[in-house]
Amino acid sequence: MSRIGKLPIKIPAGVTIAMKDNAVTVKGPKGELVQPINPNFNISVEDGVLTLARPSEERTDRAQHGLYRSLIHNMVVGVSEGYKKTLELVGVGYRVSNQGQVLDLSLGYTHNILFQLPHEVKVETKTERNKNPLIILESADKQLIGQVCAKIRSFRKPEPYKGKGVKFSNEVIRRKSGKSAAK
Numbered sequence: 414m415s416r417i418g419k420l421p422i423k424i425p426a427g428v429t430i431a432m433k434d435n436a437v438t439v440k441g442p443k444g445e446l447v448q449p450i451n452p453n454f455n456i457s458v459e460d461g462v463l464t465l466a467r468p469s470e471e472r473t474d475r476a477q478h479g480l481y482r483s484l485i486h487n488m489v490v491g492v493s494e495g496y497k498k499t500l501e502l503v504g505v506g507y508r509v510s511n512q513g514q515v516l517d518l519s520l521g522y523t524h525n526i527l528f529q530l531p532h533e534v535k536v537e538t539k540t541e542r543n544k545n546p547l548i549i550l551e552s553a554d555k556q557l558i559g560q561v562c563a564k565i566r567s568f569r570k571p572e573p574y575k576g577k578g579v580k581f582s583n584e585v586i587r588r589k590s591g592k593s594a595a596k
Contacts, residue, residue, distance in 0.1 A: 418478030422463040422486050425493045430463060430485075432456055437485055441492025444533070444553040448488060450481050463489075491553035498562050500548040504569075504577035509538050509546045516548070520569040520579070528568075534561055547582070 424430065428441040435452045438445065450456075453468035454477070463485065467478040490496075502509055508519040516536065518526040530536055533554055539547040548565065552558040562581070571578035573589045580586060 416479075418465060418467065418482045420482065422465075422482070422489055424458065424461045424463055424489060428489055428493050430456075430458055430489075437488070439485070439488040439492050441489075441553075443492045443495045446488040446492060446554060448481075448484050450484075451477060454478075454481060456485075487555045491555055495551055495553050496555050496558050497549065497551045498558055499582040500550070500562060500565055501580055501582045502546045502548070502578075503571065503580060504575075507546065507569075507577075508540065509548055510540075511536050511538050516565070518565070518568060518579075521577075526568055528565065530561060531557060533557055 425441075428439065431438045431440075436447050436449045437456065438447050451474075453474070455466040455468070457464050457466070465478065465482045465485070467474045502518075502520070504521060506519065506521060510517045514530045514532060514534075514536065516526075516528040516530060516538075518528065520526060530550075533552055534557065535551040537549040537551075539549065550558055550561060552561075566579045566581075569578045571580045571584075571586045573587060574591055576586045576588060
């Protein structure tokens with residue numbers, strides 16, 4: 414039995430869940446998210462708690478049980494609290510600015526990188542003196558914000574010698590020593 418799939422999901426106040434046409438729709442103060450699911454799975458909401466029951470003990474049903482529960486839980490958290498990720502630009506001359514939903518990244522290449530963000534993601538950039546520039550992303554969709562962060566990070570991944578690049582603010586880069594001094 415899936416231990417994750419058996420866990421109930423508490424539904425906070427202001428969040429509504431509806432099942433229609435093999436899709437779960439979750440609405441809340443931060444937005445609305447839709448996730449298609451297998452129609453054989455039974456979703457029941459009682460007293461502000463959602464439970465998910467699988468149709469059989471087949472391998473695919475067991476595998477999808479925990480997956481669907483996690484996806485629905487992430488949607489409930491997203492529409493009620495939202496997700497926030499912070500990226501940090503480490504390197505001399507690395508800069509970032511935004512004009513609406515377009516990020517302008519200066520990462521040491523011959524040209525600036527212009528990156529169009531989806532309209533579901535809110536962006537804020539911070540540049541303070543003697544501190545690394547920050548990109549703060551907020552969204553209700555955990556998967557989308559993760560994809561956007563991964564794409565921005567891929568423009569200049571942190572390297573292990575000096576630690577330069579785009580990294581998450583809480584990420585720890587394993588450093589290498591470089592060349593050892595000759596005797």
